[in-house]
Amino acid sequence: MTDAVVPTPPGASPPVANNFIRQIVVNDRAAGKHGGRVATRFPPEPNGYLHLGHAKSICLNFGIAREFSGTCALRFDDTNPAREDVEYVEAIKSDVRWLGFEWNELRHTSDYFEALYLCAEKLVHDGKAFVCDLSADAVRAYRGTLTEPGRNSPYRDRSVEENLDLFRRMRAGEFADGARTLRAKIDMASGNINMRDPAIYRIRKLSHQNTGDTWCIYPMYDYAHCVSDAVEGITHSLCTLEFEDHRPLYDWCLDQLDLPGDAALTEPLRRAGLRCTPSRPQQIEFSRGNLDYTVMSKRKLMALVSDHLVDGWDDPRMPTLAGVRRRGFPPAAIRAFWERVGVTKQNSVIACSVLEASVREDLDARAPRRMAVLDPIKLVITNLDAAHDETLAFANHPKNAELGTRNVPFSRGVWIERDDFAEVPPKGFHRLLPGGEVRLRGVGIVRCNNTIKNDDGSIRELHGTLDPETRHGMPGADRKVKGTIHWVSAKHAIAAEVRLYDRLFSVPNPDDDSDGKTYADHLNPHSKRVVTAWLEPALADTRAEENVQFERLGYFVADRHDHTRGKPVFNRSVTLRDSWAKG
């Protein structure tokens, strides 16, 4: 038996989750395609902030390149100056880097405008494209429907000379916006509407963020994207499912153009100093990554911001990368999350519990433990002197001694969590109750002797005694009690603003408007709650964006923007799993 499964030897790199795209790449390399080279790209349009769905594509593209020692470019797909803005460019770059990836090259589709133009002239020369004078409405009318074929444009049979002349004059700015388009000459009867003589250039007399006023004609996505891929030497062009029926057009353009075989087309790039070895890329489509209890479309995210339903693009409740970053989700957790989810062609909605589990897994391993009380009630330990003041050493992590220890001051009066005490305990309650005992984390066992009330009957403070035999480190410390609660010395506590976040929507699929309601009707009114909490003093040293665990409560992060040493602000990233709350 020599072909038994070989166990992964210790120290070996962890197995890479396989998927159909990775398999295609493996097969292509085995077959020697592209000389075994792998080149991918992440091509966002700079017209919005990146979100978790983009992160899936980023992880896939950069991940494939990394695994096969290939390259991955960041390309801004900026072919529509009407909707794009430099504002987004820097944000996108910063998000990609934060996620943990670095591009081999930074490009813009606009870097290729001259080559794109040359390519278009080639199509015209070859009788594969024509200038069409039809209005947008007329084009629509000629296009036919899903079930009926379209009709040829009356301008379809113009001579090459006339087309060339007209196209050059389009570029020269002789015609008004929308007056003419350059269209590929394919097949108006195709069952695939994308092949019904699609527009590849339109007139837009708009200043472009990169090229200024150099151009008044701009290439369309289908045309520009495949050419950009080829020009960059991309081998595997990964995109989402909705582009599946654009693939015939992608292939058609590249077949007509033959960029690898026609160096003149890319001469402008080399002249401009851009590395350029054209390839014949393959487009491969995968399904988008959707999450439940949120929305992921740019339009809806944009609306949440502009309607002030959230506090900006980086609101910690937003599924934007800026949002989850501010929420305190580590980039490694997001990468692990998409790795777990996998890559397929199935439409899917992933449970946010999978993301949360990834976040907890990452944070459990490395977040220092601290104590904080979010909803305080005072517990006075009456058998301690009023001046009692001692310093306790606490481990920063229960399993990783390398994280060291810290000092925690302890005194006669401590804050404990209001719901860690109950006058009439529910069944199974393991915490403090009148006459009952509970362990004060790292201190010892206290018994509650008195419940001091306000005039209105509410609890003002609790009085109890600490059993000295059970002090931490004493032989009696291992005495069993049902519960352990956290605390903060009242005398030493520092105040902080703590923002408690929950899911933004109260239904699993806010996109579903079949009942006449829209996503805005499903906003969770309790998605953000701000409290003033008491923290143990060590928390004053937390730096912005540092993750910590507030014991028994959850993982929190010092707010990236608002947190200062003098005025601490923490955001709750995710609660701890709580099997008690469930029951």
Added chain:
RNA sequence: UGGGGCGUCGCCAAGCGGUAAGGCACGGGGUUUUGAUCCCCGCAUGCGCAGGUUCGAAUCCUGCCGCCCCAGCCA
């Protein structure tokens, strides 16, 4: 009624003709000075449905059914 995709556990997802991986969720138990973590155990005689081929089918064939995408001079 056109074209392109997709259907494996509640949610993801392996599987590539040799008898259904894994994760999340869920349930049960153990350890625990976090009701956390960690560790066990359980969780599809079944792969959209119906036929067929085969010694053998989630994998191959045929026919149905269901869901998603496409009629921007957006990407």
